[in-house]
Amino acid sequence: MPTTRRARSNKPKSVRLFKALREMNVAAETVVEHLREKGFELDAKLQAGDPNAKLEPAMYDALIEAYSDDVDAKARVRDRREQIAAAQEAAEDEPQRVSTRDPEPEPEPEPIPEPEPEPVAPAEPVIETAPAEEPVAPAEPVIETEPVGEAPAPEPTPEPVVEAAPEPTPEPEAATPEPEAVAETPEADAVAPEAPQAEEVEAAAPEATAAEDAPADAVAPEAAAPEAAATPEETENLSVDEPTPASDSGGVVRADRYALTGTKVLGKIDLSGLDSGRKRKRKSSKADDAPAAPASGGTDDSKRSRKKGRKGRPSVDKAEVEKNVAKTVAATTGRGGSKRVRQKRRRARRDERAAQREMLEQLREEQSQILRVMEFINTGDLAEAMNVNVAEVISKGFAMGMMFSINQRLDADQITLLADEFDFEVEFMNEDEEVLDIIEEDEPEDLKPRSAVVTIMGHVDHGKTSLLDYIRTENVVAGEAGGITQHIGAYEVTLENGREMTFLDTPGHEAFTAMRARGAQVTDLVILVVAADDRVMPQTIEAINHAQAAEVPIIVAINKIDREQANPDKIMSELAEQGVQVEQYGGKIQCELVSALKGTNVDSLLEKVLIESDLMELQANPDRNAVGTVIEAQLDKGRGVVATILVQNGTLKVGDVFVGGMTSGRVRAMFDERDQRVQEAGPSTPVQVLGFNDAPEVGDRLVVLDDEREAREIASKRVQLQREQTMHQRRHVTLADLSRRMAMGEINMLNLVVKADVGGSAEALSDALLKLSNDEVAVDIVHAGVGAISESDVMLAAASNAIIIGFQVRPGTGVRTIAENEEIDIRTYSVIYDAIEEVRAALEGLLSPESKETITSTVEVRETFRVPKAGTIAGCYVVEGKISRNDKVRLLRDGVVVYTGVLDSLRRFKDDVSEVARGFECGLSIRNFNDIKVGDTVESFVVTEEKRTLEV
Ligand SMILES: Nc1nc2c(ncn2[C@@H]2O[C@H](COP(=O)(O)OP(=O)(O)OP(=O)(O)O)[C@@H](O)[C@H]2O)c(=O)[nH]1
Numbered sequence: 001m002p003t004t005r006r007a008r009s010n011k012p013k014s015v016r017l018f019k020a021l022r023e024m025n026v027a028a029e030t031v032v033e034h035l036r037e038k039g040f041e042l043d044a045k046l047q048a049g050d051p052n053a054k055l056e057p058a059m060y061d062a063l064i065e066a067y068s069d070d071v072d073a074k075a076r077v078r079d080r081r082e083q084i085a086a087a088q089e090a091a092e093d094e095p096q097r098v099s100t101r102d103p104e105p106e107p108e109p110e111p112i113p114e115p116e117p118e119p120v121a122p123a124e125p126v127i128e129t130a131p132a133e134e135p136v137a138p139a140e141p142v143i144e145t146e147p148v149g150e151a152p153a154p155e156p157t158p159e160p161v162v163e164a165a166p167e168p169t170p171e172p173e174a175a176t177p178e179p180e181a182v183a184e185t186p187e188a189d190a191v192a193p194e195a196p197q198a199e200e201v202e203a204a205a206p207e208a209t210a211a212e213d214a215p216a217d218a219v220a221p222e223a224a225a226p227e228a229a230a231t232p233e234e235t236e237n238l239s240v241d242e243p244t245p246a247s248d249s250g251g252v253v254r255a256d257r258y259a260l261t262g263t264k265v266l267g268k269i270d271l272s273g274l275d276s277g278r279k280r281k282r283k284s285s286k287a288d289d290a291p292a293a294p295a296s297g298g299t300d301d302s303k304r305s306r307k308k309g310r311k312g313r314p315s316v317d318k319a320e321v322e323k324n325v326a327k328t329v330a331a332t333t334g335r336g337g338s339k340r341v342r343q344k345r346r347r348a349r350r351d352e353r354a355a356q357r358e359m360l361e362q363l364r365e366e367q368s369q370i371l372r373v374m375e376f377i378n379t380g381d382l383a384e385a386m387n388v389n390v391a392e393v394i395s396k397g398f399a400m401g402m403m404f405s406i407n408q409r410l411d412a413d414q415i416t417l418l419a420d421e422f423d424f425e426v427e428f429m430n431e432d433e434e435v436l437d438i439i440e441e442d443e444p445e446d447l448k449p450r451s452a453v454v455t456i457m458g459h460v461d462h463g464k465t466s467l468l469d470y471i472r473t474e475n476v477v478a479g480e481a482g483g484i485t486q487h488i489g490a491y492e493v494t495l496e497n498g499r500e501m502t503f504l505d506t507p508g509h510e511a512f513t514a515m516r517a518r519g520a521q522v523t524d525l526v527i528l529v530v531a532a533d534d535r536v537m538p539q540t541i542e543a544i545n546h547a548q549a550a551e552v553p554i555i556v557a558i559n560k561i562d563r564e565q566a567n568p569d570k571i572m573s574e575l576a577e578q579g580v581q582v583e584q585y586g587g588k589i590q591c592e593l594v595s596a597l598k599g600t601n602v603d604s605l606l607e608k609v610l611i612e613s614d615l616m617e618l619q620a621n622p623d624r625n626a627v628g629t630v631i632e633a634q635l636d637k638g639r640g641v642v643a644t645i646l647v648q649n650g651t652l653k654v655g656d657v658f659v660g661g662m663t664s665g666r667v668r669a670m671f672d673e674r675d676q677r678v679q680e681a682g683p684s685t686p687v688q689v690l691g692f693n694d695a696p697e698v699g700d701r702l703v704v705l706d707d708e709r710e711a712r713e714i715a716s717k718r719v720q721l722q723r724e725q726t727m728h729q730r731r732h733v734t735l736a737d738l739s740r741r742m743a744m745g746e747i748n749m750l751n752l753v754v755k756a757d758v759g760g761s762a763e764a765l766s767d768a769l770l771k772l773s774n775d776e777v778a779v780d781i782v783h784a785g786v787g788a789i790s791e792s793d794v795m796l797a798a799a800s801n802a803i804i805i806g807f808q809v810r811p812g813t814g815v816r817t818i819a820e821n822e823e824i825d826i827r828t829y830s831v832i833y834d835a836i837e838e839v840r841a842a843l844e845g846l847l848s849p850e851s852k853e854t855i856t857s858t859v860e861v862r863e864t865f866r867v868p869k870a871g872t873i874a875g876c877y878v879v880e881g882k883i884s885r886n887d888k889v890r891l892l893r894d895g896v897v898v899y900t901g902v903l904d905s906l907r908r909f910k911d912d913v914s915e916v917a918r919g920f921e922c923g924l925s926i927r928n929f930n931d932i933k934v935g936d937t938v939e940s941f942v943v944t945e946e947k948r949t950l951e952v
Contacts, residue, residue, distance in 0.1 A: 501606065
C-alpha cells in the first residue's frame with residue numbers, strides 16, 4: 001500500500017522502460033531478467049519487454065544499482081534515496097499535498113545535469129559494447145598502444161598534445177588512400193589538437209583544390225576530437241537537448257543512437273583515458289582553447305574519417321605520430337600560427353607552381369618560334385609545322401605575289417619568307433644536321449690527341465707517289481710488314497719516334513676537292529710537292545688554291561734536290577709569287593728540300609709535319625660512336641661494296657650500325673691497308689669497311705648509330721632530299737641569280753674560277769674581274785688557270801660556291817655533265833670584254849636578255865681532206881647529241897676554242913643532210929675556217945635569247 005502511495009507520491013520515480021534501457025544501455029531482456037531475479041513482480045508489459053512499460057521506482061533504483069558502479073552515481077542513488085525518504089516523510093505528513101504535487105516533482109531530477117559530466121566515468125562499459133560501431137573503440141587501442149609506447153614523446157609535451165596525438169593518428173590513415181592528401185595531412189595533423197583549427201580547416205576546405213579536399217576529410221575527425229576533449233563544458237552545452245535522459249541516468253549508459261549524434265561519442269573518448277588526473281587537465285586546456293566547436297559538422301566529418309581510419313590502418317606509425325606531435329607542438333606554440341603556416345605554405349606552393357608554369361610556357365614559346373625544317377617541305381607541311389591553317393599560308397604567299405599549292409615543295413627562300421610572315425625563325429636542317437643531332441658533343445675531358453691526316457699534292461711527276469712510297473716503306477714498323485700493301489686510298493705510318501701519321505693517297509686534287517665539296521674536311525695538312533728541277537706548274541697553283549680554300553696549312557716539299565738541275569731558290573720565289581711565302585723567304589710556311597728517291601731530309605719534313613700538327617692540337621674522343629668519311633668506295637666482285645673510311649672521331653667497331661651518305665649498313669668486317677682484319681679503328685685511322693647496303697660516295701660522312709632502323713630511315717630520307725634538291729634548286733650561285741641572291745643578302749662575295757687559253761689572258765681577265773668589286777659584293781678569284789675547264793675546276797667551284805669563267809676554253813669531255821650535276825654555272829667567252837661586261841651587269845642586276853647556249857652535239861674529227869674550192873673537209877664521228885646543218889659550231893683543240901662560226905656543209909656519204917645523230921659518221925666543213933686537224937673537237941650549239949625576268 002504504502003508502495004502505491006509512495007509510487008503516487010513519487011511519481012517522478014516511475015520511469016518508462018525505454019528510458020532506463022537507453023540510459024543504462026542494457027537490453028530489455030537483461031533488465032527484465034534482473035528485475036525477476038531481484039524478486040520484483042513484473043506486469044505483462046514489462047515481462048514482454050514493452051518499452052512503454054513502467055518501471056516501479058524501486059525497480060528503477062535496483063537497475064541503477066545494478067548497472068552503475070560509479071561512485072558518483074551511487075552518490076546520486078544515495079541522494080535519490082534521501083529524496084525518496086524525504087518525499088515519503090512528506091507524503092506521510094501530507095499525503096494529500098503529495099498527490100496534488102504529483103506532476104511537479106518531475107523537474108526534480110533536473111539538477112541532474114550537474115552530474116552529467118560523470119557519464120564520463122561510466123563510459124567504460126560503453127567501450128565494451130560500442131567498439132564495433134563507435135570510433136571510440138579504435139581510439140582506445142591507439143591510446144593504449146601508441147601513446148603508452150611513446151610515453152616519452154607525449155609526456156614532456158603539453159598535455160593537450162598527448163591526447164591529440166593519438167587522435168590525429170587516424171588521419172594519416174584516412175588520407176593514405178589519396179596520395180594528394182598525404183602532403184596535406186601533416187597540416188591536418190598539426191591542426192588536430194585544437195578545436196579552433198578544426199574550424200579553420202573546415203573553413204579552408206571549400207576554397208581548397210582537390211588536393212586540399214582530402215585534408216578536409218582528414219581534418220574532420222580532429223574537429224570531432226577536440227570536441228571530445230572539450231567534453232566537460234561542451235557536453236553540457238551540447239547535451240542541452242538530449243541530456244535530460246542522461247541526467248536521469250547519471251550519463252553512464254548511452255544508447256547507440258545517442259552515441260551517434262556526436263556529442264556523446266566525443267564524451268566517451270574522454271572517458272576512455274582513465275588516467276583522470278591527466279585527462280582533466282587536458283580537457284580544461286582544450287576547453288580553454290576550444291570555444292564550442294561546431295558539433296554537428298564535426299560529428300559528420302568524424303564519421304567519415306573514422307570509417308576511413310578503420311579500413312585503412314590497423315596500427316599507427318610511431319614515427320608519423322612523433323612527427324605529428326612535433327608539428328602539433330609547433331602549431332600550438334605558434335598561437336594560431338598554424339593557419340598562417342598553412343597559408344604560407346600554400347602560397348609558396350602556388351608561387352612555385354606558377355613559376356614552373358611560367359618557365360615551361362616561356363620555353364615552349366621560345367622553341368615554338370624557331371622552325372626546324374628540312375628544305376623542300378611542302379606548303380601543307382610548313383603550315384602544320386607552324387600550326388596554322390594551310391589556307392592562311394597560301395593566302396600570305398598570294399599577298400606576297402607568290403602562288404603556292406598545298407602540295408608544292410618550297411625552297412629555302414620561300415620557306416623563310418612565309419615563316420617570317422608568321423613570326424617564325426627558320427632553321428634549316430640538312431641531311432647531315434639530322435645526324436649531327438644524333439652525334440653527341442664531346443666533353444673536353446674526353447678528348448685525346450690524335451694523329452694528323454696529311455694529303456700530298458703537287459703537279460704531275462713532281463714526285464708525290466715517290467715521296468709517299470718512301471715514307472711508307474721507311475716507316476713500316478717491324479712486324480707490320482706481314483700483308484701485301486693494298487691500295488685503299490689512305491695509309492697509316494708510324495714514325496721512329498712512335499708518332500703516327502695518316503696519309504691520304506688521293507689521285508690528284510679532284511678527290512680532295514670532291515670531299516670538300518661534300519662538306520667533308522678530312523685533311524689536316526697538305527704537303528705540297530714541287531720538283532726542284534722544274535717550276536711552279538698549273539697543278540701546283542691549283543693545289544695551293546685548293547688548300548687555301550679549305551684553309552688547310554701547307555708544308556712545302558721541294559723535291560728532287562738530288563738532281564743537278566735542281567734550283568730550290570727559283571721554286572721558292574715562284575711560290576712566293578703565288579702567295580706561298582716559305583720560311584726561307586721570310587714567310588711562315590714551312591719548307592723542306594727533299595729527295596723522295598733517296599730519302600734525303602724526308603725525316604725532317606715529317607718532323608715539320610709533326611710540329612705543325614702539334615700546333616693544331618688535334619684531338620678526338622676515341623670512346624664514342626664513330627664518325628668518319630668515305631675516302632674511296634668500290635664494288636668488289638666477291639665482297640660487295642668495299643669502302644675506305646677514315647675514322648675521324650670515336651672508334652669504329654665490327655658490328656656497328658651506320659649511315660653513310662645515302663646508304664646505311666652494319667660493319668661486317670674491317671681490314672687495314674695490309675689486308676689484315678681489324679676489329680676496331682680509332683680516330684685518324686683509315687680502314688676498309690665491308691657491310692654497306694649500297695655504294696657510298698667519296699666524301700660521304702659515315703655516322704655510327706645505335707639503331708639499325710634509324711640508320712635506314714635517315715638514309716632513305718637523304719635519298720629523297722637529294723632528289724628534291726636536284727629537282728628544285730640550283731644550289732650554287734649563277735650569274736643569272738646573282739643579283740637576286742645579293743638582294744636577299746645571301747651573297748656578299750662572288751667567287752670565280754677563271755680559265756683561259758693562255759696565262760696572259762687568265763691574268764688580264766682575273767685582274768679586270770677583281771676590279772668589279774663594289775660595296776655590296778666583293779669579287780674573289782678562287783683560282784685562275786690555263787687550259788680546258790676540268791673536273792677539278794668544277795669541284796673547286798662547287799666547294800667554293802663559285803662561277804667558272806672560261807675565256808677561249810671549254811669544259812673537257814664529261815666535265816659539262818659533272819658541272820650540270822653539281823649545278824655549276826660555266827660561262828665561256830671569246831672576248832675578254834664580254835666576260836667583264838657580263839659579270840659587271842650581273843653584279844649590278846642589269847643582265848641583258850640572257851642568251852642561253854645549248855650544246856647540241858660533240859663531234860670528233862677523225863680525218864681531214866683538202867678539197868679545192870671547198871677548203872678543208874673533216875671526216876667526223878658524232879660522239880654526243882645531234883649535229884644540225886644550221887647549228888653554230890666551235891672548233892676545240894685540247895679544250896681550247898680555236899674557232900667559232902657556222903657550218904658550210906654537212907654531209908653523209910656525199911649527200912647533204914640536215915642533221916646527223918650520235919654514233920654516225922659525217923663530213924663537215926666550217927665557213928671561212930680550214931685549220932681543222934685530226935683530234936680536234938667540233939661542238940655544235942644553238943643560242944636562244946631568253947627574256948630575263950625582273951629581279952628583286
Ligand atoms: N731524281 C729524282 N727523281 C725523283 C724523285 N722523286 C721522284 N722522282 C722521279 O720522278 C718521277 C715521277 O715521280 P712520281 O712519284 O711518280 O710523281 P707523281 O707526282 O706521283 O706523279 P703522278 O702520279 O703522275 O702525279 C719518277 O720517275 C720518279 O722516279 C727524286 O727525289 N729524285
